[in-house]
Amino acid sequence: MAVEVVDYIVIGxxxxxxxxxxxxxxxGKVAILEMESAPGYHSTGRSAAVMSENYGPALWSRLVTASRGFYENPPAGFTDVPLVSPRGALFLAREGEQELLxxxxxxxxxxxxxxxxxSAEGALRFCPVVKSSEFVSALYEPDCMDIDxxxxxxxxxxxxxxxxxxxVANARAETFERRGDTWVVCTRNGTFEAPVVVNAAGGWVQEMSSLAGLSYRNVVPFRRTAVVFDPPDGSDISSWPMTFDVAETFYFKPEAGKIMVSPVxxxxxxxxxxxxxxxxxxxxIDRIHRFTTMNIRSVKHKWGGLRTFAPDHEPVIGPDPEEPSFIWLAGQGGNGVMGGAAAARLAAAFASNEPIPADISALGITAESVSPGRGCVVDASGRKPVVGTLEAFG
Ligand SMILES: Cc1cc2nc3c(=O)[nH]c(=O)nc-3n(C[C@H](O)[C@H](O)[C@H](O)COP(=O)(O)OP(=O)(O)OC[C@H]3O[C@@H](n4cnc5c(N)ncnc54)[C@H](O)[C@@H]3O)c2cc1C
Incomplete structure (x- = not known):
């Protein structure tokens, strides 16, 4: 089979x-290689689809800030529907959790x-199904948005x-070979050659870098579960916020006319x-029964999804320290949709040897702070709590 030559190969x-x-x-000319038969099959199609600048690790929240303009005012012809719409977020505290709130x-x-x-009763104004007897106080934040x-x-x-x-669908990148100044990537659906590879393979980013012969960087996936059920008969759920407990043991939100809940x-x-x-x-299901007045009669849909983290939970974007033509776009955790527009601009700047876009660098993001070589390879669990932010988000 002939080799297809492009300027950039994107994996994922x-x-x-x-x-x-x-x-x-x-x-330049780009080929996206996707191993599944359709795009968005893994994490992207399984998210809670919300955006907020107010939660998550510090650098990710800055990338969300730098993404917001694109989502609110996308380029002409990009979409026929709004990309974001108001949702709001409600946080609930039990006895003993007021300090956390x-x-x-x-x-x-x-x-x-x-x-x-x-107060807990006041929370009913925003979400009428909260079991207020279980909580003592609450906090509402209106800026949280849904993303389509x-x-x-x-x-x-x-x-x-x-x-x-x-x-190119059904094109799992199986081998990576560096020949002179180019990469040759083989799939069952063609062989591709380019001077630059972007590793955007989600939960598989670590596997891709190993196939490319590069060092282990501990950017690894964690599974999260989601369950969908019918809302109470006759209720108008359209304005309900994304509702969390501040101790981070569950969240639920309206999702296409139904309710999605995750035990985080x-x-x-x-x-x-x-x-x-x-x-x-x-x-x-137990969290919904304990903390709301809703009754789940049957599960309509359920799924698992991967959230991929570096040990410090911050973005992994930039050239691999061992091979500058291998660009990482990884470690999105629960922020990959909401912070994706700015993360992509940042990765594209590295891939084309251009400076970091001015609005992103003005937010204090440097090549070192997001580098895959920043030396955060720590314990095997890959977890590190991020103090003062709501990690359950996303
Ligand atoms: C339950 C849940 C809730 C979430 N909620 C939110 C939220 O509210 N807001 C938010 O911003 N984020 C949220 N996230 C996180 C978000 O979904 C991810 O950060 C984002 O989708 C990551 O995108 P990605 O393109 O890196 O990964 P993916 O969508 O997984 O894409 C990676 C692609 O690479 C492909 N691939 C892998 N290996 C190869 C190979 N060898 N060759 C070719 N292709 C390959 C895969 O098939 C896949 O399609 C949530 C995630 C979960 C699981």
Whole structure:
């Protein structure tokens, strides 16, 4: 089979691969290699699809800030529907958790958010199914938005095609060979050659770098479970916020006319087609029964999804220290959709040897702070708590 020569090979057709391909397609010819038959099959199609600048690790929240403009005002022709819409977030504290809630409130104010601190009964104004007897206080934050992930992914891919790039499905990158100044990547659906490879393979990024002969960087996937059920008969759920307990044991939110709940599990796992964990499904149902007045009669849908983290939970974006033509776009954790637009611009700048975009560097993001070589390879669990932020988010 003939070798197809392009300027950039992007591994992975999730939101990371599609968005960086979009950015790179104005600079050269791009091929996105996706191992599945359709894009977005793994994490991107399994997220809670919310955006907020107010939670998550510090650098990710800055990338969300730098992404917001794109989502609110996408380029002409990018999409026929709004990419973001208001959702709001509600945090609930039990007896003994007021201190946690007040720290969360301080952190939100520090990040510039508007907040409304209220009693457990006051929380019913925002979400009428909260079992207020279980909680003592609450905090509402209006800035949290829903993102239309599918419209975003399709918008990126449509624009890539319009600019002469392409997505090659059923094309698992199986071997990487560095020949002189180029990479040769073999798949069952063709062989591709380019001077630069972007590693946007989600839960598989570590596997890709190993195939390319590069050192281990401990950017690994953790499984999270989600369960979907019918809302109470006759209720209008459209304005309900994403509702969390501040101790981070569950969240639930409206999702296409139904309710999605997650027990915010985080289980280290191999990269795979993640499935819902049955114990976590039972825990999710129990949390809804204990902390809301809703009754789950049947589970309509459930899934598992991978969230991939570096040990410090911050972005892994930039050239591999051992091979500058191998660019990482990884470690998105629960932020890959909401921070994806700016993360893609950053990765594209590294891939094309351009300076970090001015708006991103103005937020204090440097090449060192997000480098895959920043030396955060720590214990095998890959976990490190991020103090003062809501890690359950996403
Ligand atoms: C339950 C849950 C809730 C979440 N909620 C949110 C949220 O509210 N907001 C938010 O911003 N984020 C959220 N996230 C996180 C978000 O989904 C991810 O950060 C994001 O989707 C990561 O995108 P990605 O493109 O890196 O990964 P993926 O979508 O997994 O894409 C990687 C792609 O690489 C492909 N691939 C792998 N290996 C190869 C290979 N060898 N060759 C070719 N292709 C390959 C895979 O098939 C896959 O399609 C959530 C995640 C989960 C699981």
């Amino acid at each position: 057709g999730g939101i990371a691969g599609a968005s960086v391909a979009y950015e790179l397609s104005s600079k 007040s720290r969360q409130a301080d952190e939100l104010v520090r990040r510039g958010a508007t907040i409304d601190v209220t 992930t599918n419209a975003l992914l399709m918008g990126y891919l449509k624009a890539v095609r319009a600019r002469g790039g392409k997505l 599990d985080m289980a280290l796992c191999e990269p795979c087609d993640a499935q819902a964990d049955e114990l976590e499904v039972a825990i999710a």
